[in-house]
Amino acid sequence: MASREPTPVRESPGARTAHVPARRQVRTPPLALAAGVAAGTAAVVSFAPVAVIVTLLRFAEGGGTAVAEPVRVAAAGWLLGHGVPLQVGPGEVGLLPLALTALAAWRLSRAGVHVTRAVGARHSGSWRRALTASGATGLAYGVIGLLVAALTAGAGWWAEPVRAGATLAGFGFVAASYGSLRATGVLPVLASRSPAVLWDGARAGTVAALLVLASGAAAAGIAVAVGGAAATGTVAAYGTGVAGQAGLTLVCLAYAPNLAVWAGAYLLGPGFVVGTGTIVRSSEVTTGALPALPVFAGLPPGPLPSIGAALLAVPTAAGIAAGWLLVRRVRARDRRPAAWAGVLVAALLAGPVAGVVLGASALASGGALGTGHLAAMGPVAWQMAALSTALVTPGALVGAALAGLTATRWG
Numbered sequence: 001m002a003s004r005e006p007t008p009v010r011e012s013p014g015a016r017t018a019h020v021p022a023r024r025q026v027r028t029p030p031l032a033l034a035a036g037v038a039a040g041t042a043a044v045v046s047f048a049p050v051a052v053i054v055t056l057l058r059f060a061e062g063g064g065t066a067v068a069e070p071v072r073v074a075a076a077g078w079l080l081g082h083g084v085p086l087q088v089g090p091g092e093v094g095l096l097p098l099a100l101t102a103l104a105a106w107r108l109s110r111a112g113v114h115v116t117r118a119v120g121a122r123h124s125g126s127w128r129r130a131l132t133a134s135g136a137t138g139l140a141y142g143v144i145g146l147l148v149a150a151l152t153a154g155a156g157w158w159a160e161p162v163r164a165g166a167t168l169a170g171f172g173f174v175a176a177s178y179g180s181l182r183a184t185g186v187l188p189v190l191a192s193r194s195p196a197v198l199w200d201g202a203r204a205g206t207v208a209a210l211l212v213l214a215s216g217a218a219a220a221g222i223a224v225a226v227g228g229a230a231a232t233g234t235v236a237a238y239g240t241g242v243a244g245q246a247g248l249t250l251v252c253l254a255y256a257p258n259l260a261v262w263a264g265a266y267l268l269g270p271g272f273v274v275g276t277g278t279i280v281r282s283s284e285v286t287t288g289a290l291p292a293l294p295v296f297a298g299l300p301p302g303p304l305p306s307i308g309a310a311l312l313a314v315p316t317a318a319g320i321a322a323g324w325l326l327v328r329r330v331r332a333r334d335r336r337p338a339a340w341a342g343v344l345v346a347a348l349l350a351g352p353v354a355g356v357v358l359g360a361s362a363l364a365s366g367g368a369l370g371t372g373h374l375a376a377m378g379p380v381a382w383q384m385a386a387l388s389t390a391l392v393t394p395g396a397l398v399g400a401a402l403a404g405l406t407a408t409r410w411g
Helices: 031-060 067-081 098-118 127-151 161-184 186-193 196-226 228-238 241-254 256-267 294-298 311-334 342-364 381-405
Strands: 084-088 089-093 277-283 284-286
Touching: 031 067, 031 098, 031 127, 031 241, 031 284, 031 311, 084 381, 098 127, 098 161, 098 241, 098 256, 098 342, 127 161, 161 186, 196 228, 196 294, 196 311, 196 342, 196 381, 228 241, 228 294, 241 256, 241 294, 241 342, 256 277, 256 294, 256 311, 256 342, 256 381, 311 342, 311 381
Parallel strands: none
Antiparallel strands: 084 089, 277 284
């Protein structure tokens, strides 16, 4: 008996694909929401240390349990860290605590990364999407600054709300742009398409500038340590106890980068001012009334004519180190002896780049601490830029030449 074969069942086209799961679409949050959350988080993180400092000082003064006034003072200090000048009576305070500025810039850079990821633009290579993310972050940060300035306005310390909003919007856009351009991959692509000699010169100049600032930080730390007795006396004169001493220490740490830049200007030669009609440099020291802060105990009591000229060797030595490292980096990257022409051009570029970096640092580190005598603090930016360019450039050339002479051969 012949077996009967089963009749094949014909599936409909729809049945064949019914078991295939549909592609899930990843939902991205709205740009405004992502930017608002990221900017708000950056604001809270950068505000926290200011709140701690104000709380310690308030507790040391026995200010009671009132919350409104310390919060208002902390908010004013937070705005100052972003470059918003504060009106204090008839005068103006514009001396940025650069440690807080650096913290806020870092958090906003991370905010730019987070917003770029949230809207699905990571590794997109799109300038437009990167700038859209950073622009939204900056706008949200500007709104926060405007609201903070408006809500904390009153007698004593206050900031103009519109100016605060515009300043924080620009600050947030610039800082967030760095993070968003890296997250989208635009910066790596731009670096790969640009001439290598430009990036080599920019890196060498930045290294030289950082070495000058590091030398300034070391010099400032040594000077404060040498004047430790006077610094201790300044702290003790407040009579604030442990909490107040901790608050004063944190205030000094907030301005530590400023002091590093000022000490760098001292090493370069032009020096800096600590009030109108004053000057602090290796060949001349003229000061007046100073704020009662322990760090000012490190100011030199007088000129140092015997070693003043030797201080000029510090930025030149920084240039030599940068030129030496330039050759080492080029050889390691190209895996062959570096070419004279490219190295020398990069070394020549290192000086102007260092000048731009140090000049911008000088501009950011200075400002006013009120009216009258304290209306000017810090170094003169153009002087620091010009002298650092003049001293770093030959140093970078010498360093590159020394590295080349010690190499086996040049291409």
